[in-house]
Amino acid sequence: MAKTLSQSHAYVMEVLAAFGADWWDDEQVRGAAAAHYGRSPAYITKQGGSGSDAKGGLVLWYANRHAGILNGLAQIDIDFPHPLGLTAGMLDRLIPLNAAAVRDLKAAYSSLGTFRDRGELEGRNPLVSDVTEAA
Numbered sequence: 001m002a003k004t005l006s007q008s009h010a011y012v013m014e015v016l017a018a019f020g021a022d023w024w025d026d027e028q029v030r031g032a033a034a035a036h037y038g039r040s041p042a043y044i045t046k047q048g049g050s051g052s053d054a055k056g057g058l059v060l061w062y063a064n065r066h067a068g069i070l071n072g073l074a075q076i077d078i079d080f081p082h083p084l085g086l087t088a089g090m091l092d093r094l095i096p097l098n099a100a101a102v103r104d105l106k107a108a109y110s111s112l113g114t115f116r117d118r119g120e121l122e123g124r125n126p127l128v129s130d131v132t133e134a135a
Contacts, residue, residue, distance in 0.1 A: 008037035011127075012044055015097065019046045019127040028057075032097060033066035041068040041104035042097040056090045063094075068101075069108040074124050095124050 001028030002008040012032045016024055021082070028044065035042035043063055069091070076084050091109055096102045102121045109116045 003009075005033060005037045008042075009033040011036060012042075012097065015044060015095065015125060015127055019095075019099060021046065025057075026065070028060060031061060035064040035067075036097050039098065040064075041101040043094045043101055043105075044097060045093045055082050055084055056093055058084065059086065060094065063104075068104040070104075070111060086112065088112055089095060091116075093120055096121055097125065 002011055009029065013024075014028050016029075026045075032042050032044045041063060043060055045060060058076060059069065059072065062076050064072075066072040066075045069086075073084060073086055073121045086108070088109065091105060091112075094101075094105060096105055101116060104117060105121050106116060
């Protein structure tokens with residue numbers, strides 16, 4: 001686990017590089033690094049943090065800043081007048097950066113009445129040893 005915020009930032013960039021990302025959203029990377037450093041669920045996407053669409057980007061941004069997906073969705077409902085309507089497709093694009101994110105992502109799928117196996121979620125991150133560290 002990263003001992004400094006700089007190490008968490010470097011780790012996020014390493015994951016993006018593993019996916020061949022040649023661009024990224026700096027704000028999303030900072031949010032992911034801060035969540036990772038704080039041992040909260042932390043996520044990024046193969047698209048460099050954009051979420052690839054407006055709703056997906058909101059889920060990513062709020063999840064990294066509000067200690068997980070379901071907490072982030074609760075805050076979205078407060079901040080925006082219309083419900084977001086979380087879908088499995090939005091979750092399918094998220095790359096968990098730590099063990100807390102694997103657990104959080106599994107719970108988010110369960111909230112939709114669907115299931116993803118822990119191994120599948122861990123396997124989304126090419127640096128799986130960092131994902132499976134105890135949180």
